[in-house]
Amino acid sequence: MLQGHGIEVRVLDKGHEEGGRVCTHGTEDGLSFDHGAQYLTIRDRWFRRMLAPLIEGGTLVRWTGRLAVAGPDGVRPLSDGEERWIATPTMSALPRALAEGLTVDTSVRVTGMRREGSRWSLEHEHGLYDGFDRVVLAIPAGQAAELMREHPGLAGLRSAAEAVVMEPCWTLMLYMPGVFPTGYDAAFVEGSPLSWAMRQSSKAGRPSYEAWVLHATATWTRAHWDDHHLDVTEAMLEAWHERGGPSPRAVSQTMAHRWRQAGVDPHARPRSLGDDEAGVALAGDWLGGGRVEGAFLSGRKAAAGVLRSLR
Ligand SMILES: Cc1cc2nc3c(=O)[nH]c(=O)nc-3n(C[C@H](O)[C@H](O)[C@H](O)COP(=O)(O)OP(=O)(O)OC[C@H]3O[C@@H](n4cnc5c(N)ncnc54)[C@H](O)[C@@H]3O)c2cc1C
Structure with missing residues (x-):
């Protein structure tokens, strides 16, 4: 959003590719799972405008599978009028498309920030990036707080980030x-350790084999955070069986993944936070109301603040 305003932007990401929690896990056997964000909403008009070329080009398509609620009383179809969008051929196609034309340095974990005169340098495991007029920390709240720890001038931003509770999620592929x-392709699961189940092949562009992603609730995940992944797998398969899923014996391959910061508590917050004098802005789903669309809205607000501060 800053690119194209005569501003040179450099994105640093610790991941081996950009995208963060909008990602796809490929296994050695050639299976593939969207194990982070399952779909996105496009309610905001600016978000829709930004994504229009991806919709026209077919990178983003509507999900048209059968949605249900799977609760203690059985499975009932759900049609809630929400448009759910997915990227093709995998969810990671979305960040990849959005990053086109940007300078993105991946596998760079920023470990510290240094103020030198009116500029910032960013330390990482192998060296230093220097000479930045502004820094936008578009990362989960706890990680942002950690990076600001050594700067008393950023105490206000840091304490706002520290107050946020991010929600964990055990995910089973x-x-x-x-x-x-x-009887369903995706379900909100109720009264269970699980919160969500989704058939991968119900998403356009995916192979037809029977692969699913299950999410546990944040409460259950917290209670079982330190459990062995095989115990978690067993418990999640059993929970799914109780909500219309197959017998655990029918499942031949599993991978459990632990997300420390999958979502965010529902407290209302400003869409972005910034300190113009210090030249630091904060963005992320935790400020934008959660989810992919919230992260976009927050990033857009932070970008507008940076532009204003540079004028
Ligand atoms: C299991 C799961 C299911 C979800 N389901 C949905 C869903 O169905 N729909 C939906 O809309 N949302 C969903 N979400 C939430 C959605 O993925 C997030 O809200 C959104 O991706 C947040 O974007 P973000 O840019 O704020 O943060 P992130 O996606 O976390 O991006 C932050 C980036 O910063 C990088 N980073 C962090 N710290 C550093 C550092 N120190 N140095 C360098 N780089 C760093 C990370 O590598 C990452 O790429 C789900 C998330 C999970 C985990």
Whole structure:
């Protein structure tokens, strides 16, 4: 959003590719799972405008699978009028497309910030990036707080970030041979350790094999954070079986992944935070109301603040 305003932007990301929690996990056997964000909403008109070329080009398409609520009383279809969008052929196609034309340095974990005169330098495991007029920390709240720790001038921003509670999520990716008739392609799961189940092949552009992603609730994840991944796998498969999923015996491959910061507590916050004098802005889903769209709205607000401060 800053690019194109005569500003040179450099994105540093510790991931091996850009995208953060909008990502896809590929296994050695060639299976692929969207194990972070499952879909996105496009309610905001600016978000829609920015994504229009991706919709026209087919990178973003509507998800048209069968949605349900799977609760203690059984499975009931859900049609809530929400448009759910997915990237093709995998969710990571979205950040990849959005990063086109940007200078993105991946596998760079920023470990500290140094103020030198009116400029910032960013330390990372292998060296230093220097000479930045502004720094936008578009990362989860706890990590932003950690990077600001040594700067008393950023105490206000730091304490705002420290007050945020990010929600963890145990995620189970699984494969089974054949086809299992669940009666739904994705379900909000109620009264269970699980919160969500989604059939990967219900998403356009994915292979047809029977692969699913299950999410545990934040409460259950916290209670089982330190459990062995095989115990977590067993418990999540059993919970799914109780909500219309197959017998755990039918599942032949599983991978459990622990997200420390999947979502965010629902407290209302300003969309972005910044200190113009210090030249630091904060953005992320934790400021934008959660989720992919919230992260965009927050980033847009932070970018507008940076532009204003540079004028
Ligand atoms: C399991 C799960 C399911 C979800 N389901 C949905 C869903 O269905 N719909 C939806 O809209 N949202 C969903 N979300 C939430 C959505 O993924 C996030 O809200 C959104 O991706 C947040 O974007 P962000 O840019 O704020 O943060 P992130 O996506 O976390 O991006 C932050 C980036 O900063 C990098 N980074 C962090 N610290 C450093 C550092 N020190 N140095 C360098 N780089 C750093 C990370 O590598 C990452 O790439 C889900 C998330 C998870 C985990």
